[in-house]
Each structure stands twice: as structure tokens, then as C-alpha cells.
Amino acid sequence: MNVKGFAKRFDEVDAMPLEGGGFIRWLITHRDGAPTFSMRLINVPKGKSTPAHSHDYEHEIFIIEGEGTATIGNKNFKISKDFFLFIPGENYHTIKAETDMKMICIVPIKAAIDILGK
């Protein structure tokens, strides 16, 4: 692949539905030539949640808008704009939105390949 740099607006990428009522845009993936990690933008409407699950890879999340409650393992955290979250692999996690939320969520490129395919 001839890997090229770029700058785009998030809404140039299609949104896909997520279990729990949110939606996700895969902004940068292996298909762009990203070698190590993948950036996604997730929107969660008020009252909805991100998927409640656990997996072998980590998340790093930054909250851009909104308020909610994050569960990581057996701990709850009140979160809002300007919070960041580290969710290590094998930790159960979910985020419940108390207002409309918008967040960046990064995963290892291996997870992007597993979820999206090559």
C-alpha cells in the first residue's frame, strides 16, 4: 500500500450502529495504512450505552462531549467532557450516556482487522 497522510472531517466517514444504541465511525484503520492502532469516533445518545463486554485488547478513550457513567471492572466513574479513560484488556466495561455523548476510542490495529476484516 502507498501510505499517504490526510486530514478529513469525521462526517466524511459513514456511521455504523453499535450494540447498546450508539454508533461508530472507524476514522483511521489498517485500510489507510495505519500500522499500530485505529481511531474511532463513537456517539452515544442520551439513555443509550456503549456495548457492555470485555475483550483481550485495551481501549484509550477521550470524552469530547456529554456526561455519563463508565463502568470498568467493578468500579463506576462519573465522566464528562475532558475526561479520559484507560480500559486494559480483559476488563468488563460499558459507558451509559446521561446526555448525548461523543468520544474518541482507540484500539490496537489487530482489533480493527479482526472486527472489520482485511
Next chain:
Amino acid sequence: MNVKGFAKRFDEVDAMPLEGGGFIRWLITHRDGAPTFSMRLINVPKGKSTPAHSHDYEHEIFIIEGEGTATIGNKNFKISKDFFLFIPGENYHTIKAETDMKMICIVPIKAAIDILGK
């Protein structure tokens, strides 16, 4: 290391000056147990820039606030809130802020270890 998940506000992390007039907060690093990539928050005041340089690792950036111009290789991009950037390794790059800017910038964990030390 006993790796634990957490949620924190960005201003719980100290800001460090960046060449070009901005400042950086290393939000999540290997010191937290992050195995693959590191999340930083960068603020660039109006008229200042991120470092103008190139290196062997990639950046994935999301613009949270502000407007400016990104240079990637020999291309310029007008960017503002809600833009995302992929800067592959070995590409010269800089972002010049035309208003106060705030952005998330992710790097591979190897870069975090090289820059911060173990």
C-alpha cells in the same frame, strides 16, 4: 505492573512545553500499563505551532477545538474542530494554530518510552 483501568480529567495531568509554543499532557502511557499506544492532549495557542519535524512513527490526531493549517509532507490542509489527521511515519508535519487549538494525538508506545523513558 498491576494494570488497572481508570477515568480522570485531563487537567489532573501536568502540561509540559512543546517546541513551537504549544504544550502537551501525556494522558495514558506505558507507566499506566498501556501496551500498544499512548494518548496525549496537545494545546496550541493562536499563532503557535506543533513541532515541525518528521520521525519513524505515525500520529493519529483528532481536533477538539480551534482552527489551523496542517502540513503533512508537501501538502497543506485547512483543519478545524471535528477534523482527524493520519500522519504516517517519515512524513514531515506541523500544525499552525490560527485560533487556540486543542487536539488528541496518539503515538505508538515505543515512541512514548523513547521520549519519556521507562
